[in-house]
Amino acid sequence: MKLKLALAALLLVTLAQAEDAKKYHNGKLLQMESLQCTVFENQSANASDSALCHEYVLQGDDLLFHLRAKDVRRPVLLPVGKQVGYRMEEDRFYLRLAASDKKEHEYLVLSIEPREKSEARVQTALKVNHLQ
Numbered sequence: 001m002k003l004k005l006a007l008a009a010l011l012l013v014t015l016a017q018a019e020d021a022k023k024y025h026n027g028k029l030l031q032m033e034s035l036q037c038t039v040f041e042n043q044s045a046n047a048s049d050s051a052l053c054h055e056y057v058l059q060g061d062d063l064l065f066h067l068r069a070k071d072v073r074r075p076v077l078l079p080v081g082k083q084v085g086y087r088m089e090e091d092r093f094y095l096r097l098a099a100s101d102k103k104e105h106e107y108l109v110l111s112i113e114p115r116e117k118s119e120a121r122v123q124t125a126l127k128v129n130h131l132q
Contacts, residue, residue, distance in 0.1 A: 024085035024096060027065075030057040032080050037072065054078075055110065058086065058095075064115050067093065067107040076105050 037053035054075055058065040065086075069075035078084065078097070085096040094104040 022087055024087050024099075025060060026083055027058045027060045027086050028083055029078055029080050030059050030064075032056050032078065037068075056080075056107075058084070059115060060086070062115055064113045065093070066110040066112070067095075068110055070106045070108050 033055045034052045035055055037051065051072065053068055053072060054077065056067045056078055058067055078095070082097075085099060087094050087096075093107045093109050095107055096102075096104050
């Protein structure tokens with residue numbers, strides 16, 4: 001009986017250790033654009049039905065991400081100007097709207113560009129040699 005209890009406790013401890021907490025980065029949604037995108041193609045008529053796709057710009061620490069929802073038919077509108085959490089796992093990009101929100105939304109990364117930081121440059125004082 002004690003052996004079964006010890007094995008069950010050991011199993012629970014290893015399961016708790018195995019589940020890693022996902023690391024999220026913070027970013028700010030800068031803008032959203034609605035663009036025409038192809039939803040599906042009708043091969044028999046050579047015509048394509050199109051809808052509006054929402055493209056977002058997410059400002060990370062050092063990068064700007066251009067994103068589009070992976071699910072084009074049921075996209076989630078994101079709050080522009082708000083902070084969101086994001087993480088990248090292999091070739092997938094996930095957004096979480098609030099820290100308390102456990103639901104993730106998958107997005108496609110269209111492009112990544114380095115972010116230009118607009119910090120004031122620190123100018124060093126010129127040391128004057130007293131012998132001059």
